[in-house]
Amino acid sequence: MPSEDTNLDKYLNYSGPDQVVTSFELDDILKQSNEHAVCVKSKMPTLDRLLEGFESGELIAISGPRKSGKTLFAQSLTVNFLPTKSLWFSYEVTLKQFLRTFPELPLFMSPLKLKAYSLPWLKERILEALFKHGIGVVFIDHLHFLFDLVRARNTSLEIGQVVRFLKTLAIDYNLIIFLLCHMRKVDLTEEPTDADVRDSSLVSSESDTGLIMWRLVDTENQTIVKVAYSRRTGVLDKKFKVAKINGLLREVQNE
Amino acid sequence: MNEAEILKQADKALEELEEDINTYHALAWTIPFDREAIGKVQGIIDFYELRKSQWMKLLAGADEIRRRTVLELMTCADLEIEGAKSVLYMIQGNEAKAN
Numbered sequence: 001m002p003s004e005d006t007n008l009d010k011y012l013n014y015s016g017p018d019q020v021v022t023s024f025e026l027d028d029i030l031k032q033s034n035e036h037a038v039c040v041k042s043k044m045p046t047l048d049r050l051l052e053g054f055e056s057g058e059l060i061a062i063s064g065p066r067k068s069g070k071t072l073f074a075q076s077l078t079v080n081f082l083p084t085k086s087l088w089f090s091y092e093v094t095l096k097q098f099l100r101t102f103p104e105l106p107l108f109m110s111p112l113k114l115k116a117y118s119l120p121w122l123k124e125r126i127l128e129a130l131f132k133h134g135i136g137v138v139f140i141d142h143l144h145f146l147f148d149l150v151r152a153r154n155t156s157l158e159i160g161q162v163v164r165f166l167k168t169l170a171i172d173y174n175l176i177i178f179l180l181c182h183m184r185k186v187d188l189t190e191e192p193t194d195a196d197v198r199d200s201s202l203v204s205s206e207s208d209t210g211l212i213m214w215r216l217v218d219t220e221n222q223t224i225v226k227v228a229y230s231r232r233t234g235v236l237d238k239k240f241k242v243a244k245i246n247g248l249l250r251e252v253q254n255e
Numbered sequence: 256m257n258e259a260e261i262l263k264q265a266d267k268a269l270e271e272l273e274e275d276i277n278t279y280h281a282l283a284w285t286i287p288f289d290r291e292a293i294g295k296v297q298g299i300i301d302f303y304e305l306r307k308s309q310w311m312k313l314l315a316g317a318d319e320i321r322r323r324t325v326l327e328l329m330t331c332a333d334l335e336i337e338g339a340k341s342v343l344y345m346i347q348g349n350e351a352k353a354n
Contacts, residue, residue: 016301017305017308038315038316040316056315056316084316085316130311130314130315131314131322131326133322134314134315134316134317134318134319134321134322135315135316136315136316172308172311172312173311173312173314173315174312174313174314174315174316175315
């Protein structure tokens with residue numbers, strides 16, 4: 001009677017979704033699945049040049065101090081990504097306020113009611129939007145509504161789990177997920193880095209792309225967007241300027 | 256991809272599914288009720304679960320035609336899984352669950 005680990009038939013004839021394949025087979029499989037990959041452009045020329053668009057399976061962290069324009073930036077992307085549809089989880093402002101901030105209401109999806117601190121609920125609503133509307137992009141505003149700070153034993157590790165959960169969702173369902181994150185108090189005279197993301201360095205280590213935003217204090221409506229890192233394109237610390245024009249953020253040239 | 260190409264791809268996928276259904280449905284009802292049969296029926300369930308996870312990946316950013324096609328395929332797969340599970344219960348002698 002062969003023991004479990006010397007049962008040749010079991011291993012030689014094994015096939016399944018987790019079977020071991022060669023790099024060439026893997027390449028073929030990925031090429032086939034790439035035919036259905038979603039790739040969306042931000043319509044912000046510098047960002048599109050640096051990132052070559054956003055691709056399905058990616059988790060993008062947008063962080064910045066309070067009032068730096070993270071939500072407005074994400075709203076502008078929602079408009080620019082159309083006809084690819086987005087699903088919004090806007091925990092930070094009421095849905096009424098959220099709708100009013102668009103100069104002209106674009107098509108996007110949102111749950112009628114939001115439930116905080118529940119990843120299973122979040123996944124259910126994402127699948128609902130996928131089945132009902134074929135969404136390609138998800139925006140979550142913001143990270144700290146996905147886990148209970150009061151009950152968290154180790155905030156940093158729990159954030160890491162949340163971020164990993166979102167990354168798995170993005171891969172499993174070919175989605176692009178944008179996660180908005182606050183920063184801890186930063187000195188506005190200094191340029192923030194991804195190390196300033198509140199509570200966790202795991203956000204930057206688990207996400208594919210990190211965008212950091214901060215307002216230019218000496219201007220009325222201008223904001224700097226920094227691509228802090230992009231694993232796919234290898235870009236590090238490249239900046240461009242955006243300004244609020246007709247209610248949305250658009251790229252402006254450096255003066 | 257234009258509309259004609261999407262429809263062509265959807266037709267091909269539906270054809271493949273029909274072949275799968277004919278092959279595996281027949282298999283499900285003719286295999287002898289023994290230990291080996293349990294493995295085979297479980298294989299049918301795994302096969303459709305795998306297909307479903309592949310089809311799920313087609314939904315992101317899908318237009319209306321592709322979305323409806325994928326949903327139709329997944330509904331068919333669910334029926335096949337339900338049928339295979341019923342056969343599995345029959346093999347195991349659990350008539351109440353089989354029905």
